[in-house]
Amino acid sequence: MSDHKIRLTVDGGPVSKTVEARQTLGEFLRDGCGRTGVHLGCEHGVCGACTVIVDGKAVRSCLMLAVQADGTEVTTAQGLAAPDGTLSPVQQAMMDEHALQCGFCTPGVVMTMTALTAGGARPTEAEIKAAMSGHLCRCTGYQGIMRAARKLAGVNA
């Protein structure tokens, strides 16, 4: 079993650590970087709770090895709000539309929505639905989540 020294950017700050080959990116972010906002649910790719943004793309952090993130830029839900606590537009929309109850799926949902609307992109209703199909939410029935996403995208439903 090999150990590897990795350097990456997590939520805007440099991180340099040694990881065991088998450690997933999700585990590394939680245990090695204090990003407990990365929620590990199923740990085999089904639920979407662990979604983070790696080099601009929403991916499941349980399906990537930490060592594979060497040299990348990773954003978690903990890197979205401004330093003074002002929520990001996605976070604010999720709150305004009551898009969460227990909050377990929320960090993953927020990251997909952030990637989807990055740079002012305006996804269509179909694109929002397709992207959200990658997330399981046991509480909300998805309606609040869809309202938040539509609001961000400027889609009227």
Added chain:
Amino acid sequence: MKAAPFDYVAPDSIEAAVDHLARGGGESVVLAGGQTLMPLLALRMATPSVVVDINRIAELSGVSRLDGATRVGATTRQATILTDPTIAAHAPTLAQAVRNVGHHQTRNRGTVGGSVSLGEPAAELPATALALEAMIETRSPRGTRRIAAGDFYTGPYSTVLEPDELVVALHYPDLPANTLTLVHEVARRPGDFALTGFIGAFTVDGGAISRARISWLAMGPTPMRSPKAEAALVGQRVGQIDLDEIGRLAASETDPMDDGHASADYRRTAGARIFRRAVGQALETR
């Protein structure tokens, strides 16, 4: 940590990757998008001693044109297929199929070569390779070979690949002019594996079908063609085809399983129905 311990290497050339595989003697495994391998590692259904990550090999990724075919490098991400202009112009069927592969988040990592190599019977890309008569380019210590998709799959998750053989690229030959391609499946929810589905390519010449290719997913231990139905379609005039009959014939050439998701009977019946409906609509509105 859930996976059993392993060594990790990330070579930057095909030669070095093949060398790692050869030295592993069957104990090493290729890591491409990881969207199947990572769950297998987490569940300890795979316990390799060495994981050979091929994501840092630049020459394995990308879409190009070569000898009347579209060449897709093995580690080209599934998400790339949806936006690549060469795919849109020359192999749009691939994009139609990829739309049904997992989710936005899994397509951002999952690769074309990974899905083709895995040989999941319900997967879209192996069946697409069959319908489009793709050639699979591989590399091993013994050199390069090209394997026809039709000769590649030997059973569920089983292929003719040797343990030290790497899939390097897929070659999708251009289809004849006036070819209509269809990808249809039935799944519980979008992104789930299909219960049944087919890929069709139909060439229409002077109002009649001159060439037909039909392959099925989730309808047997491997993706399967329907050669009798393909032959029966040739020469038939569009608008006068008994698609009920052809759909039943096509589905009867498959070998579906009974399992917790659906019975073999359901798969055959639903398969024949979506075939009739989708092909009927497509030929009418052509």
